[in-house]
Amino acid sequence: MTDLPMPAPRPFSPGLEGVVAGETSLSYVDGENGRLLYRGYRIGDLVERGTYPAVANLLWTGDWDATHRLPTAPIPAPVLSILRALPAETKPMDALRTAVSAWGATQDLPWPPTVEHARAITSFSPSALAAFARLRAGLEPVEPDPSLDLVEGFLYQLKGERPDAATARALDAYFIVGAEHGFNASTFTARVVISTRSDIASALVGAIGTMKGPLHGGAPSEVVDQLSRVGSADHAEAWVREALANGERLMGFGHRVYRAYDPRAAALRKVAEAMPTRPDWLQLAIDVEDVALRVLAETHPDRPLKTNVEFYAAPVLMGVGLSPDLFPAAFSLSRHAGWTAHVLEQSANNRLIRPDVNYVGPAERDLPA
Ligand SMILES: CC(C)(COP(=O)(O)OP(=O)(O)OC[C@H]1O[C@@H](n2cnc3c(N)ncnc32)[C@H](O)[C@@H]1OP(=O)(O)O)[C@@H](O)C(=O)NCCC(=O)NCCS
Numbered sequence: 195m196t197d198l199p200m201p202a203p204r205p206f207s208p209g210l211e212g213v214v215a216g217e218t219s220l221s222y223v224d225g226e227n228g229r230l231l232y233r234g235y236r237i238g239d240l241v242e243r244g245t246y247p248a249v250a251n252l253l254w255t256g257d258w259d260a261t262h263r264l265p266t267a268p269i270p271a272p273v274l275s276i277l278r279a280l281p282a283e284t285k286p287m288d289a290l291r292t293a294v295s296a297w298g299a300t301q302d303l304p305w306p307p308t309v310e311h312a313r314a315i316t317s318f319s320p321s322a323l324a325a326f327a328r329l330r331a332g333l334e335p336v337e338p339d340p341s342l343d344l345v346e347g348f349l350y351q352l353k354g355e356r357p358d359a360a361t362a363r364a365l366d367a368y369f370i371v372g373a374e375h376g377f378n379a380s381t382f383t384a385r386v387v388i389s390t391r392s393d394i395a396s397a398l399v400g401a402i403g404t405m406k407g408p409l410h411g412g413a414p415s416e417v418v419d420q421l422s423r424v425g426s427a428d429h430a431e432a433w434v435r436e437a438l439a440n441g442e443r444l445m446g447f448g449h450r451v452y453r454a455y456d457p458r459a460a461a462l463r464k465v466a467e468a469m470p471t472r473p474d475w476l477q478l479a480i481d482v483e484d485v486a487l488r489v490l491a492e493t494h495p496d497r498p499l500k501t502n503v504e505f506y507a508a509p510v511l512m513g514v515g516l517s518p519d520l521f522p523a524a525f526s527l528s529r530h531a532g533w534t535a536h537v538l539e540q541s542a543n544n545r546l547i548r549p550d551v552n553y554v555g556p557a558e559r560d561l562p563a
Contacts, residue, residue, distance in 0.1 A: 203552045215377060215547075216385070220253055220535050223376045228454030228500075232374055241461040246345050246369040250316060250531035253374055254309045254538060266338040266347035267317040269293075269325055270300040274335065277322065282330040286323065286523040287411070291402040293322035298395025306541045307394040312534035315394055319530055320344060323523050324351035345369050348527070349514065357514070360470050365514045365524075367465040368507060371458040372528030374535065376451075380404040384533045385540040389547040394537050401533045402526050411525060415518035416445040417479075417508035427481035434482070434489045444486050446505025453498045462506035469513045476509045 207213050222231040230237040233252055240249055247264035251257065269277070273296040280289055297318055303311055325335035328351075336351040346362040357365075375381070380401040387397040405411045424433045437444065449456060463480075466472055483501055490499040511521050 200557045221374045225451035230457045241367045253535035264344045265340045266321045287406040289326040295399045303393035305391045311394045316530040320348035369528040374532030386547045388537045411522040430482045430485040448499045449502045455500045456502045458503035459501045466509040471513045473512045
């Protein structure tokens with residue numbers, strides 16, 4: 195028996211909401227004003243004038259070089275053997291997570307992580323996802339073509355033929371808007387892992403596992419489902435009102451941080467509209483968006499609910515020919531730039547991330563006799 199007191203609970207924030215857990219110079223997410231900056235540059239300008247490799251390089255190094263290139267990388271033989279051994283019904287996120295883990299086992303990744311490590315893993319993963327997508331369809335993987343830049347190379351390895359320039363450009367734009375977004379759950383996971391002086395592959399395995407959850411990995415495929423349920427523009431208003439009356443959430447609307455129109459949605463809408471291979475339901479999506487914004491403003495006058503990135507990610511990803519079950523893994527490929535940049539930023543000024551917790555279990559007691 196002891197008479198030591200148990201601790202009094204201290205204030206805490208469930209989900210760490212509102213807790214400032216670090217500093218970053220990589221991106222600024224301005225939820226009130228609908229602004230997203232990567233190292234100070236506006237996301238809309240980066241989509242219009244940049245490429246994914248140039249944006250990744252900006253995040254890694256802080257330097258803007260619009261001509262920066264990054265082809266996809268070959269898959270080490272042991273990793274390919276593991277991808278071949280996976281059942282065809284494996285979820286693409288599980289395949290990607292497994293591939294990154296196996297890749298880490300084939301590399302020498304000493305502390306601290308370097309820009310070269312970041313480049314290597316970012317250029318490996320698209321090859322791995324493309325190989326898995328082909329293997330599950332009974333097709334052989336396609337070797338990288340070093341003359342192609344990362345996103346074009348990924349589409350080439352996925353489909354076995356070079357994509358047209360407009361298709362590659364559209365997916366490149368999606369990759370740019372997906373590249374980085376502050377201390378979201380998967381990025382924070384990557385920082386926690388690297389803060390133990392682990393390696394960049396382990397950090398990304400954790401990040402992919404975190405992004406796999408439906409609360410994070412996004413739901414552009416659910417946008418597609420909802421639009422097919424709406425069916426036609428004439429039916430949009432009745433459908434939206436009924437869905438809201440039944441307590442349903444409109445997919446592609448609302449955001450934890452943004453109170454204004456998500457700047458990534460604005461950039462992707464332009465991209466979707468300019469795509470020669472845009473899905474034929476894009477006009478329906480635009481009509482449904484108008485109705486949804488009007489009705490949401492009526493039903494939630496105090497809580498601005500605007501379009502988020504997922505709404506226009508859906509037509510872009512469908513338009514480039516990705517099957518909806520590949521959408522979350524494509525999002526992960528795009529986020530490699532941000533994850534790895536955060537790994538570099540964390541390790542450059544490292545402090546083990548180890549928060550405290552309130553103990554709320556039984557008071558000290560004796561084991562039963
Ligand atoms: C993204 C999301 C999870 C953010 O949620 P959050 O910050 O936790 O917001 P809350 O759950 O606190 O919602 C606040 C209010 O807005 C409503 N709301 C939020 N998003 C809504 C949506 N998409 N459709 C309808 N109502 C919505 C909630 O019902 C709640 O209303 P109430 O106060 O009357 O109950 C949420 O907006 C959502 O579920 N959106 C749909 C899914 C989606 O598009 N996800 C991709 C995000 S990038």
